[in-house]
Amino acid sequence: AQSVTQLDSHVSVSEGTPVLLRCNYSSSYSPSLFWYVQHPNKGLQLLLKYTSAATLVKGINGFEAEFKKSETSFHLTKPSAHMSDAAEYFCVVSVLNQAGTALIFGKGTTLSVSS
Amino acid sequence: EPEVTQTPSHQVTQMGQEVILRCVPISNHLYFYWYRQILGQKVEFLVSFYNNEISEKSEIFDDQFSVERPDGSNFTLKIRSTKLEDSAMYFCASSERPYEQYFGPGTRLTVT
Numbered sequence: 001a002q003s004v005t006q007l008d009s010h011v012s013v014s015e016g017t018p019v020l021l022r023c024n025y026s027s028s029y030s031p032s033l034f035w036y037v038q039h040p041n042k043g044l045q046l047l048l049k050y051t052s053a054a055t056l057v058k059g060i061n062g063f064e065a066e067f068k069k070s071e072t073s074f075h076l077t078k079p080s081a082h083m084s085d086a087a088e089y090f091c092v093v094s095v096l097n098q099a100g101t102a103l104i105f106g107k108g109t110t111l112s113v114s115s
Numbered sequence: 116e117p118e119v120t121q122t123p124s125h126q127v128t129q130m131g132q133e134v135i136l137r138c139v140p141i142s143n144h145l146y147f148y149w150y151r152q153i154l155g156q157k158v159e160f161l162v163s164f165y166n167n168e169i170s171e172k173s174e175i176f177d178d179q180f181s182v183e184r185p186d187g188s189n190f191t192l193k194i195r196s197t198k199l200e201d202s203a204m205y206f207c208a209s210s211e212r213p214y215e216q217y218f219g220p221g222t223r224l225t226v227t
Binding site for chain 1: 157206214216217
């Protein structure tokens with residue numbers, strides 16, 4: 001069975017400092033991994049995806065994530081936080097190449113950015 | 116940029132009533148999904164729909180739930196007889212390929 005664990009429920013950073021949101025996954029198959037972001041009262045926006053190509057994945061708004069199979073991790077990073085990055089972030093796993101694949105969400109990490 | 120839309124944004128209903136949540140997926144997408152998020156909990160998969168039939172559903176998606184694609188553009192979720200525990204944010208998603216899903220803004224369902 002597939003699952004994801006987001007290791008921090010809340011991360012606080014100062015504007016201009018690096019962001020690290022941690023995610024570990026469990027999958028019996030070759031996983032597809034995603035990060036989604038949810039701003040207050042908004043829908044879920046796809047930040048980036050890993051689907052067995054390059055292990056370092058670049059997404060929107062300066063975010064990137066590295067797939068590490070040996071560590072079963074897919075941590076999300078950004079070199080310099082911006083106030084607008086404050087939101088809920090979800091690490092998500094899916095099984096590759098199945099019709100109508102369900103996405104399995106982590107519990108989410110709330111990112112706070114202070115000035 | 117094309118996006119998934121959902122109506123209404125907020126639905127209040129009484130326990131036992133039927134509700135229909137509506138979604139317009141991105142036009143060239145072939146796979147459609149419903150998820151829900153109970154306040155303070157994880158986003159949970161409900162159902163996926165492809166080629167005019169359900170391709171996968173979770174334990175949550177019992178006989179009280181149904182989905183339909185009544186025309187070429189809409190995708191609906193019906194809850195036959197709502198319960199208090201159905202109160203949640205319901206998200207529709209669509210994808211061109213099976214796994215890269217794009218979500219709508221959600222419908223907040225409140226059952227009183």
